[in-house]
Structures are given as structure tokens and as C-alpha cells.
Amino acid sequence: MSMQLERIVATNFRKFRDPMVVEGLGSGLNVVIEPNETGKSTLLEALRAGLFVRHGTKSQLAQSFMPFGENVAPEVEIEFQIDGERWHVAKKFLKSPVLEVRGPKGRTSGDAAEEQLQALLGFERSTSRDADLDSYGALGLLWVGQGDALSVRAPGEIVRNSIRSTLEAEVGSIMGGATHDAVRAAVDKQFADNWTPGGSIGGRQKSARDAAQTARDAADQAASDLAALERSFAELADKQARMKVLKRELADERDVQARADLVKSLETARAATLMLGQRKAERSAAQADADALGEFAERHKNALKVKTEATDALADANTKRAKVEAEVADAKEKEESARQALSSARDVRAVDKSALADARLLATAASRHLAIADAKRRHEKLVELETELAHARKIEASGIDPQTMKSLESLERNVATASAELSAGSTTIELVGEAPHITVDGNEFGDGPRTIVQETRIVLGGGAELVVKPPRGTASARASLDDLNARLESELSQLGAANVSEARARVDAARDAKASVAALDARIEAITPAAPTLDLGAGADALRKFVATIADSDTAASSTIPDIVELEKHLEDAEEGLATADGTHQAALEALRKAEEKHRPLATAETSARSTLASATQQIATIEADPRFANLEADLLDARKKAAGADVAWHKAQENAGSLDPDAIERQIEKIDKRAESARTQATELQLEIARLEATIETEGGKGLAEAAARAEEEAEAAQRSFDRLSEEAATVKLLRGALEDARLETSQTYVGPIARRAKRHIERLLPGCDLSFTEDLQLHSITRAGTEEGCSNLSRGTQEQLAVLTRLAFADMLLEKGRPVSLILDDPLVYSDDSRLDLMSDILTEAAERMQVILLTCRERAFRHLGGTHIAIG
Incomplete structure (x- = not known):
């Protein structure tokens, strides 16, 4: 059913401080054309607020209704009709x-009125702070x-449910309806x-699985306890057998005798080793004495050699330096001379x-x-030129525009024509x-002919008169001529001209003055160029x-200007002289640097030779003052003989100690001791293990572990059977839920078909030959044109x-079929449409207005x- 809005009044609503009234809305197409900032969008917000926003709310949306x-208190009044029944x-x-x-049934107020509006218009109470x-x-x-x-965008859930119920009979399915919801709720x-929401095991199934796992763990633990008891019997027998073998090893006397023999051999080896150390120390001391005296003699020999070489080097350096010093002095003299010449240049x-x-x-001043x-x-x-230009412009300004001149010439021709007509009829x-x-x-009377255009009396003398009367049409011709002459004289008088x-x-x-103005402008421009030397612009x-701004001093004659070319020649010669002097000085500096570089090493x-000679002389004096220097050669020969004898004694002691190795003997003794200690330790550990196993067997053997393991296994199998049965039921429910979901999706596609057909009826006119694709939530998803x-x-x-x-029109048509109250309001619609599509959309909206009320708000x-x-x- 169509809903017809008739009157809207908004007071204290946003920009509408005074009452804003829109009335006279018709049942078909309504167009509201107002400029920007008039309040068209505010009108739509007031309409929504009056019907959908609860009157008692204090939300942010309601606060925004107040004028800034x-x-x-914002107020809204709305009058409308639904199926011929009037509502206010x-x-x-x-x-x-x-x-x-x-x-129709009277008045309702408060929350009851809110519920009545919800039932009438088919909307829900919103809990959102915004629209x-x-x-x-x-x-x-x-x-x-x-x-x-x-x-x-997709329609809301309320609209989707209405459309589904509209199409339920058409698609022949309960999916999405109340029956489907009840079945789906039980299955869910x-x-x-x-199951969990993600499809994993949960709830009762998880509890049964956990119980089965707990029973299995208990059965496994009972079997493990029984197996542990059986392992204890076997382990006790093994420990007792190993204990017998260790006792036999500890009773064997062969390791005791072998250890005693090794102890005696160790004492002999240690005595030989002590003698070897003594001989080694004696050899090292003799060799150290011989090496010290040899090094003392070598130092004296090297010092004498260094002294001789330093003496020769000092003499050679003195000779070479004397030669180079003369070169340095000559280079310094030349550099000083070149520097003075450079300064003069x-x-x-x-x-x-x-x-x-x-x-x-x-020259610059003279040029200026x-x-x-x-x-x-x-x-x-x-x-002079500007005076001529002013005169020419005055003449140009006194000219008469072509239209006025054309009018004068036209009047002159008309006067001539009227005068000819008058002459012809006079x-x-x-x-x-x-x-x-x-x-x-x-x-x-005068000489020459006279034209008579009106009654004229000619006195002939003697009392006689001659009366001449021209034809009757002559008077009108004369009047016309007089009128034209008067108009011509008026035009000429206004222009200040005596005649045409x-x-x-x-x-x-x-015209000539205009040409002169152009020529004078050109001449003025030609004589007023820019002068960069004076910072003078053009014009x-x-x-x-x-x-x-020119002062008298600016025009004074300049003094005599020297010959700049001659001065530039002198400066050029001076620059060349400076360059030559600079080059000579640089060469002298380079020669001095090279001479100083030769002198520096x-x-x-x-200096180095003098230092080396002094050091060598000091070292020789020190060595020769040492008491060892007096008999150095004899003492060195005796020390070398003693070192040779000590070396012979050391080699003989090595031969004696080599036959016995104390470390090897000690390792054999240690091995025998460790073997005995390990056997005693193992015996002690075995004794403890045997005691522990005997106690464990005595304790666990009386608990009936075999019967407990059998009972736990039976309980685990029962729990597993319960879990398997529940899992099968859960899998069946999951399968049924999936089947319902598949059926729902299939039915959604079934719903989409009628929706697509209805929408295509409109969209086909806009995009001929296209196919439509809707999503499950009835949103237009894509279009297909030419297979793409x-x-x-x-x-x-x-x-x-x-x-x-x-698509909104298509949904509106389906809602009309359902009997829902429908009207279409578009605020600032089709802003991106080209002219041809705008015309087409206007036709479609006009046709839609035959089925429902359509309101267009536009600027x-x-x-x-x-x-x-x-x-x-x-208004």
C-alpha cells in the first residue's frame, strides 16, 4: 500500500528556528527545488525524527536536533495517509x-503511540546513539x-524478512520462515x-571424550604398576647374580702382589730422576757462565766496530754538509732578491x-x-608631442559617432525628399x-521664381490683390517638411553643428585626429625608451x-678624461711584470726548498753520527772498566771447558733414568687402586638395590595389582563406547546442520531469482542486455555485460x-505487493548522471510515481x- 505524506512542520529543529511548513504534497510525483542551504536535507531529517526517533531519548542524535x-525543544508535526486513512x-x-x-480510532500518546507507529510503519526501536x-x-x-x-547497499533485516515472506509462496519453501527457524534453533x-561455534569438539562430546581419556589413563596406569612389579622380580635376580661376581673379584690376591712390586720399582725410579735433575742444574749453570762471558766479549767487539763506523760517518757528513750549506746561502740570497722584485711589481x-x-x-660620470x-x-x-596629442584627442573627442551621423544623414535625405514632394505639389x-x-x-516680390505652398495674397496696386491658393495636399507636405526640419535642427543643435x-x-x-593620436603615441613611445645607465624605465x-629629479650638477660638464686604452695597456704591462716577478720568486722558493731538503738529511x-759515536765510546769505557775484562780470554776458555764436562755428566744421568718411568709406574698403581675401589662401590650399590627391590616386592605384591589392572581396562572400554556413541550423535547433528545451511543457501538463491527479475525490469532500461547478481543478503553484487x-x-x-x-524501486514494488506502507524520497538525487541518463531516470521516477508517492529534493x-x-x- 502506498503511503502519502501531506504536511510537515518543523519548529526549533536545527536551522528551522521558526516553524518550517511544507504542505500540499500530492500522491504522485512531488518536486522540491530550492537553493543550497535552504533546508532540504534538514526537512528529511525532521521527517525521520518525527516518525522513527523515540520522543523520550536523550541520545546524541536527539541533541543534534536543537538549533546551534x-x-x-525541537518539535515535528507530520500528516500522512495510508490506505485512505489519515494520521497525524x-x-x-x-x-x-x-x-x-x-x-482513525482516536488519539494515542507516549510509549503506546511509539508502539503504534512501529506497528503501522514496520520499523524497530533503535538502540544506536546515531541514526x-x-x-x-x-x-x-x-x-x-x-x-x-x-x-x-543491502536492505536491512526488516526489509529482507518482509521480502522473503512476500516471495515464500512464489519459491515454495519454508527456508527462512518461522518453521525453518524453529527446526534450525533445535538443531543449533x-x-x-x-560442538564449539568453530566446529571443534565441545560440550557433552568433549566431556565424554575427557571421561574416556581419564578411564584409559587409569587403565594404563594400573597395567604400568603391574608391569613394574614384574620388572622388580627380574631386576632382583639380576642384581643378586652380579653381587656374587663382585665378591669373587674382591677375594682375588693377585692385584695386591702386583701393586707391592710396582711400589718398589717406583722408589728406584724416583732416585734416578733426582740425580738427573741435579746433573741438569749443574749443566745449566756452567753453560750460563760461559754464555755470559761470551756475550760480554761480543759486546766489547761490537762497540769497537760501531765507534769506527760512527767516526767515518761523521767525517763524511761534515764534508757533504759544508758543500750544501753554500748552496742554501746562495738560494736564500736569490729568494730575497726575487721577493723584493715581486713587491715592486x-x-x-x-x-x-x-x-x-x-x-x-x-668616463662613467661623463656617460651619465x-x-x-x-x-x-x-x-x-x-x-611638444603631448601637446599635439592633447589637441588631437580633443578633436577626436568632438567627433560624432557613426550611428548619430547615420541618423543625421537619414534626416537630411528625408528633408530633401519632403522638399521635393512639396515642390511637386505646390x-x-x-x-x-x-x-x-x-x-x-x-x-x-523680389527676383526669381517663388514657390507657393499656402494661400498667398499678392498686392498689385490700385487696391487690387491676387490670391493664390495651392492644392490642398500641399499643407500636409509642408507640415511634414517643417517637422523634419525641426528634428534636423534639434539634432544639429545638440551636436553643436550648424548643418549636416x-x-x-x-x-x-x-577620424584624422584618431590616426594622429596613434601616430603620436608611437612617436612618444619611440622617444621614451629605457636607459639602464640612469636606472630609467621605459615610458x-x-x-x-x-x-x-635632475639637479643642475647632473648636467655639469665633466673634467678631462684620461686615455683609458693607454691606462689599460699600462695595467696589462704591470700584470705581466707581476706575473713574471711572481714566477721568478716561486722558482727561487723552489730552489731554496730543494737546497734545504738536501741540507736537512x-x-x-x-747529529746521528755524533750521537752514535758518543754512545759507542761510553759503552767501550764501561766494558773495559769491568773487572771481568782483565782476564776475559782465559776466563772464557775455562768456562767453556766446565760447560762441556757438565753436559757429559747430564747425558750419563739421562741414560740411567731412562730405564725406569715413575709416571708410568704411578699410573699402573692408580689403575689397580681404582679397580679395587670401583668393585667395592658397586658391591655397596648392589646391596642397596637388592634391599630396595626386596622391600618393594614385599609391599606391592599384596595389593592385587593384576585384579586392579583388569578392572581398570573394563572401565576404560565402557567409557570409550559411551564416547563413540555420543560422537556419532554429534556427527549426525553436525551433518544435519550443514544440510540445513546448504538448503538455506539454495533457498536464498531461489529468493534472489524473483528479486533479480524485478530489478532487471528497471535496470534493463538503463543497461540493456545485462544480467544481475545478488548476494545472500539481497545486495546487488555485480552486473554482467557482453559476457564480462x-x-x-x-x-x-x-x-x-x-x-x-x-534497486530501491524494485524493493519498493515488492513491499507494495506485501501491503507495506511505501513512499520514495530522494535528497539531491542523480548528481553524477549525464544528460541522457538523467532524462531516462526522470522518466522511470515519473512512472514509479504512478504506483507510489515520490518526493525529489534538489537544488x-x-x-x-x-x-x-x-x-x-x-516556507
């Missing part, structure tokens, strides 16, 4: 909130705010009892450079004086001879300002907006003013 900066809703927010609904369009039901989908239709409950260059700079300053004089001459010429009289007594209208010829002469003069204004060598699938999100913004409007007058229907203004 004010603390008042009055709602007040925030301050003393009130809701009153008047319908929840899905909770608004069908009208939340069909009342489209500004920008909400820029993308294709059993599924939740045995720099002074000459500085003098010449200063003279050239002064001459250039004088000349430029200033030229500027003054050009300024004088400029004054009487002409002419007096031949002299007759001074004949007068015409009191005046002498004078006016024409002024036109010609103005007459710049020249006048510059001349006004020689000085170093001399295109997702809606990949389409242009304009196409998305058009598809969003058309684009050119796009929608041609539409029919009711045009509404916001």
Missing part, C-alpha cells in the same frame, strides 16, 4: 518530551538522504551441546689599477651626463521685369619623473547511484524543473 547555540503525528524532544498520534537506517524498516531504505545513494541447540700594478679605476669613474642631457632633450620633445510664380509696387504677403556638412566635416576631422611617466746524519562480470564497486559513481535508486532547477507533478516550496 540554543537550548530549546506530533512529537516534541528533550524538554518535556511529548508524542501524540491521532488516527540507524536499517532499524527504520522499508522507509529507512526508501527515504534516501544526501549522498546515501552513491553506492549500492544440539550442535552447541556437542705589485706596487706598480696597484698604482696602474687605481689610475684605471679613476679614469673609468670619470650625456645620457641625462639626452633625457632632457627627449623630455622637451615629449612635451504652385510656382515668377515676376518678369520690375514692379516694385507688387508685394507678396507684405514683402517685395559641418557635422560631416567634424567626423572626418575626428613617458618614467621620463617625466626622472627629469623632475745531512744535518740529521751528522563487473563488480558494482568498480562501476562509475554515476552508474552506482543510478543502480542504487533502481538543480535546470535538471528537474521540466518534470510534471506537484512542485512544492519550503
Whole structure:
């Protein structure tokens, strides 16, 4: 059923501080065309608030209804019809909130009125702090705010349920209906009892599995305890057998005798080793004495050699250094001379450079004086030209525009034409001879012909008069001529011209003056160029300002200017002289550096030779003062003989000690001791293990472990059978739930078919030959054109907006079939549509208005003013 809004009033609602009234809405197409910031979007928000937002809410959304900066109560009144029944809703927010609904059966207020609106319009109470369009039901989908239709979206759950119930008979299935929900709820409950939401084992099934696992663990533990007892019997027998073998090993006397023999051999080996150490020390001491005396003799020999070499090196260094010092002195003298020449060259260059700079300053000043004089001459010429230009512009301004001149010439032609017509219809009289007594209208007749255009009296004399009467049409021709002459004289008077010829002469003069103005402008531009040397810009204004600032000193004659070319030649010669002196000085510096480099190592060598000679002399004196130096040769020979004898004695002691190795004997004794200790330790450990095993067998043997293991195994098998049975039931429930889900998906596709057919009826006109694809939640997902699938999100913004409007129309048609209250409101629609699609969408909306109320809110007058229907203004 169609819903028809008739009247909306918003007071203290956002920008509407005073009551805003929209009334006269018709049942078909309604167009509201208002400029931006008029309140079209606010009108839609007020409509939604009046029907869907609870009157008692204090939410952020309700707070936003108040005008900015004010603390008042927003109010909305709405009048509408549903199936011919009239309804009136009055709602007040925030301050003393009130809701009153008047319908065919009387008035309702408060929460009862809220419930009545929900039942009437098919929406749900929203718990959101902001606007929840899905909770608004069908009208939340069909009342489209500004920008909400820029993308294709799925309808809310309320709309989907309404559409499913509409199509249930058509698709022939209970899926998605109440019966399916009841079956699915029972299956879901059993599924939740045995499975987790992700499909893993849970609930009763997990408990049964845990119980089976616990029973199995107990059975395994009982079997393990029984097996441990049986292992204890076997381990006790093994330990007792190993104990017998160890006792036999400990009773054997052969290791005792072998150890005693090894102890005796160790004492003999240690005595031989002690003698070897003594002989080794004696050998080392004799060899050290011989080495010390040999080193003392070698030091004396080396010192004598170093002294001789240092003496020779010192003499050679002195000879070479004397030669090089003469070269260094000569190089220093030449460098000093070159430095003085370089300084003189720099002074000459500085003098010449200063003279050239002064001459250039004088030349620049002279050039400026000349430029200033030229500027003054050009300024004088400029004054003359500007005087001529002013005169030419005055003549040009006195000209007559072509249209006025054309009018004058037209009047002149009309006067000539009227005069000719008058002459053609008038009487002409002419007096031949002299007759001074004949007068015409009191005046002498005069010579030549006279044209009579009105009744004229000619006095002949003697009391006689001749009355001449021209034809009757002559009077009108005369009046017309007089009128034209008056108009011509008026035009000429306004222009200040005596006649048309004078006016024409002024036109010609103005044309010539215009040409003169252009020529004078060009001449003025030519004589006012820029002068960079004076920082003078181009143009007459710049020249006048510059001349006004010229002082008398600027035009004074400059002093005599030296020959700059000659000065530049002198500076060039000075630069060359400086370069030559600089090169000579650099060469002298390089020669001095090389001489000093040759002298530096020689000085170093001399110093080093002196130091080495002094050190060698000091070392020789020290050695020869040592008491060992007096009999050095004899003492060295005796020490070497003693070292040879000690070496012989040491080798003999090595031979004696080599036959017995104390370390090897000690290792054999240690091995026998460890073997005996290990046997005693193992015997002790075995004795402890045997005692422990005997105690364990005595304790565990009386517990009946075999019977307990058999009983635990039976309980584990029973728990496993219970778990297997429950698992089978859970698997059946899971399979049934999957089958229901598959059936639901299949049925969803069955629902999608009728929806696609209805939507295609509209979209086919926009996109001929396309196929539509909807998702499970009834959202248009993609279109297929020429075999190519295109997702809606990949389409242009304009196409998305058009598809969003058309799918809403399809849903609106299905809701109409269900008998739901439906109307379509579009705020600022089709903003991205081209002209052809805008025309097509306008036709589709016009046709839809035949089935339901359609309200368009727009600021684009050119796009929608041609539409029919009711045009509404916001007031």
C-alpha cells in the first residue's frame, strides 16, 4: 500500500528556528527545488525524527536536533495517509518530551503511540546513539538522504524478512520462515551441546571424550604398576647374580702382589730422576757462565766496530754538509732578491689599477651626463608631442559617432525628399521685369521664381490683390517638411553643428585626429625608451619623473678624461711584470726548498753520527772498566771447558733414568687402586638395590595389582563406547546442520531469482542486455555485460547511484505487493548522471510515481524543473 505524506512542520529543529511548513504534497510525483542551504536535507531529517526517533531519548542524535547555540525543544508535526486513512503525528524532544498520534480510532500518546507507529510503519526501536537506517524498516531504505545513494547497499533485516515472506509462496519453501527457524534453533541447540561455534569438539562430546581419556589413563596406569612389579622380580635376580661376581673379584690376591712390586720399582725410579735433575742444574749453570762471558766479549767487539763506523760517518757528513750549506746561502740570497722584485711589481700594478679605476669613474660620470642631457632633450620633445596629442584627442573627442551621423544623414535625405514632394505639389510664380509696387504677403516680390505652398495674397496696386491658393495636399507636405526640419535642427543643435556638412566635416576631422593620436603615441613611445645607465624605465611617466629629479650638477660638464686604452695597456704591462716577478720568486722558493731538503738529511746524519759515536765510546769505557775484562780470554776458555764436562755428566744421568718411568709406574698403581675401589662401590650399590627391590616386592605384591589392572581396562572400554556413541550423535547433528545451511543457501538463491527479475525490469532500461547478481543478503553484487562480470564497486559513481535508486524501486514494488506502507524520497538525487541518463531516470521516477508517492529534493532547477507533478516550496 502506498503511503502519502501531506504536511510537515518543523519548529526549533536545527536551522528551522521558526516553524518550517511544507504542505500540499500530492500522491504522485512531488518536486522540491530550492537553493543550497535552504533546508532540504534538514526537512528529511525532521521527517525521520518525527516518525522513527523515540520522543523520550536523550541520545546524541536527539541533541543534534536543537538549533546551534540554543537550548530549546525541537518539535515535528507530520500528516500522512495510508490506505485512505489519515494520521497525524506530533512529537516534541528533550524538554518535556511529548508524542501524540491521532488516527482513525482516536488519539494515542507516549510509549503506546511509539508502539503504534512501529506497528503501522514496520520499523524497530533503535538502540544506536546515531541514526540507524536499517532499524527504520522499508522507509529507512526508501527515504534516501544526501549522498546515501552513491553506492549500492543491502536492505536491512526488516526489509529482507518482509521480502522473503512476500516471495515464500512464489519459491515454495519454508527456508527462512518461522518453521525453518524453529527446526534450525533445535538443531543449533544440539550442535552447541556437542560442538564449539568453530566446529571443534565441545560440550557433552568433549566431556565424554575427557571421561574416556581419564578411564584409559587409569587403565594404563594400573597395567604400568603391574608391569613394574614384574620388572622388580627380574631386576632382583639380576642384581643378586652380579653381587656374587663382585665378591669373587674382591677375594682375588693377585692385584695386591702386583701393586707391592710396582711400589718398589717406583722408589728406584724416583732416585734416578733426582740425580738427573741435579746433573741438569749443574749443566745449566756452567753453560750460563760461559754464555755470559761470551756475550760480554761480543759486546766489547761490537762497540769497537760501531765507534769506527760512527767516526767515518761523521767525517763524511761534515764534508757533504759544508758543500750544501753554500748552496742554501746562495738560494736564500736569490729568494730575497726575487721577493723584493715581486713587491715592486705589485706596487706598480696597484698604482696602474687605481689610475684605471679613476679614469673609468670619470668616463662613467661623463656617460651619465650625456645620457641625462639626452633625457632632457627627449623630455622637451615629449612635451611638444603631448601637446599635439592633447589637441588631437580633443578633436577626436568632438567627433560624432557613426550611428548619430547615420541618423543625421537619414534626416537630411528625408528633408530633401519632403522638399521635393512639396515642390511637386505646390504652385510656382515668377515676376518678369520690375514692379516694385507688387508685394507678396507684405514683402517685395523680389527676383526669381517663388514657390507657393499656402494661400498667398499678392498686392498689385490700385487696391487690387491676387490670391493664390495651392492644392490642398500641399499643407500636409509642408507640415511634414517643417517637422523634419525641426528634428534636423534639434539634432544639429545638440551636436553643436550648424548643418549636416559641418557635422560631416567634424567626423572626418575626428577620424584624422584618431590616426594622429596613434601616430603620436608611437612617436612618444619611440622617444621614451629605457636607459639602464640612469636606472630609467621605459615610458613617458618614467621620463617625466626622472627629469623632475635632475639637479643642475647632473648636467655639469665633466673634467678631462684620461686615455683609458693607454691606462689599460699600462695595467696589462704591470700584470705581466707581476706575473713574471711572481714566477721568478716561486722558482727561487723552489730552489731554496730543494737546497734545504738536501741540507736537512745531512744535518740529521751528522747529529746521528755524533750521537752514535758518543754512545759507542761510553759503552767501550764501561766494558773495559769491568773487572771481568782483565782476564776475559782465559776466563772464557775455562768456562767453556766446565760447560762441556757438565753436559757429559747430564747425558750419563739421562741414560740411567731412562730405564725406569715413575709416571708410568704411578699410573699402573692408580689403575689397580681404582679397580679395587670401583668393585667395592658397586658391591655397596648392589646391596642397596637388592634391599630396595626386596622391600618393594614385599609391599606391592599384596595389593592385587593384576585384579586392579583388569578392572581398570573394563572401565576404560565402557567409557570409550559411551564416547563413540555420543560422537556419532554429534556427527549426525553436525551433518544435519550443514544440510540445513546448504538448503538455506539454495533457498536464498531461489529468493534472489524473483528479486533479480524485478530489478532487471528497471535496470534493463538503463543497461540493456545485462544480467544481475545478488548476494545472500539481497545486495546487488555485480552486473554482467557482453559476457564480462563487473563488480558494482568498480562501476562509475554515476552508474552506482543510478543502480542504487533502481534497486530501491524494485524493493519498493515488492513491499507494495506485501501491503507495506511505501513512499520514495530522494535528497539531491542523480548528481553524477549525464544528460541522457538523467532524462531516462526522470522518466522511470515519473512512472514509479504512478504506483507510489515520490518526493525529489534538489537544488538543480535546470535538471528537474521540466518534470510534471506537484512542485512544492519550503516556507
